[in-house]
Amino acid sequence: MRTKSDAPPGDPAVDGAGRRVCVIVSRFNSAVTERLLEGAARTLVEGGVAAEHLDTVFVPGAWELPLAAREAAARGYDAIVALGCVIRGETAHFDHVSRGAADGLARVQLDTGVPVGFGVLTPDNLEQALARAGGELGNAGVDAARAALEMAALRGRLNA
Template identity: 75%
Template sequence: MTVYEGATAADGRTVCILVSRFNARVTERLLEGAVRTLLECGVGEADLDIVYVPGAWELPLAARRAARRGYAAIVALGCVIRGETAHFDHVSRAATDGLSRVQLTSDVPIGLGVLTPDTLDQALARAGGELGNAGTEAARAALRMADLQRQLGS
């Protein structure tokens, strides 16, 4: 039996982080966690690009463009906080569904660091607070999947 499991070692891989400017108090903390993790895993500063987009809605389009540029992995960071209208449902669904489609059509792994909490406090708890940092987790997932892509071949 052969068992495959992706490693977080960067091995010269290029990575693009997409980060939403909306809810910047949260997304900047996600970005800090993702950058720190990628550098610790061996991604060189010259191999790491950061692309800011207006909000989570714009993440899929930016991801599609990034995938075309040949990155080994993409990390998508955003935060959509539930409000009193259906806006939350539309934006969060569009962001996650769009990122999923980009990943499946491009074969470029995307680490999903898009938070969909009910409150700002819940978001902050997941952006370097008491519940960890979803940016860190998304960065590790992206690297692991990039390594699995290498192991499994085309």
Template identity: 50%
Template sequence: MSGKGAPELTIRECADLRVAVVAAQWHEPVMTGLVEGALRALGELGIHEPTLLRVPGSFELPVVAKVLAGRGYDAIVALGVVIRGGTPHFDYVCHGVTEGLTRVAVDTGVPVGFGVLTCDTEEQALDRAGLPGSAEDKGHEAVTAAVATAAVLRTVSEPWR
């Protein structure tokens, strides 16, 4: 199971963080679980009014994340799912989304929680979606990672000039 070995994170004093969740619309049952897990995690952290935006598919996540990073959000959570088919489309979308979201985080300094499932089958995606009976809750995990990273960044002081 890919969740094996995950760290236990303690996140404090983060209720005032501005967090946006950007979620794809493809594969509605999976996305419902991911979004619900993300919103539940935010609520548990005391972040009760996150911004939630929906985009057509996973490929559109990076451009919206980039705009949000430039508008003062402290953390962004990207949620999507890409399921392998019979063409190379899966590889191109997965690579583009991963590279795009990585660039957003590195170029802007705003943490991006990576909640994009890249699965061989719909069953694998459902098992990671945080639905009743799922083994994992990747929406919740993506929020935890993004907010924990934003909390770490708060401790970094400005360099001397």
């Protein structure tokens, strides 16, 4: 059931004014994650997050995103954006890293109540990754940033 303060479906409120946001970026597959970061940072600033309230930290890979997110949540950020790229290879390593990152980030969000925008790509190859990092299929960094801000706003409304 919608109330007057709810945004209509497809038109979510993305308001970062006054919010502190931490963007955590995997350095592995940096040709992809740097593009995700560009999209996320632009979206957050355009959404009203002040430059002094926007922090970016880098971690070695997607596996390390959950620990960094947990630390960011403990430091009082209103929202977190996690960006990474795990490209499928010939071994089970892909499955372990991508599942660990996804499960870990979900756990951080649920355990702390701090929204975590999920911008971890899991493509079969670099071409697919680039298509989703500012290419013809959009930018998952933008989507993750919008989701984080939308959920921070929702959390604020639900806790008011």
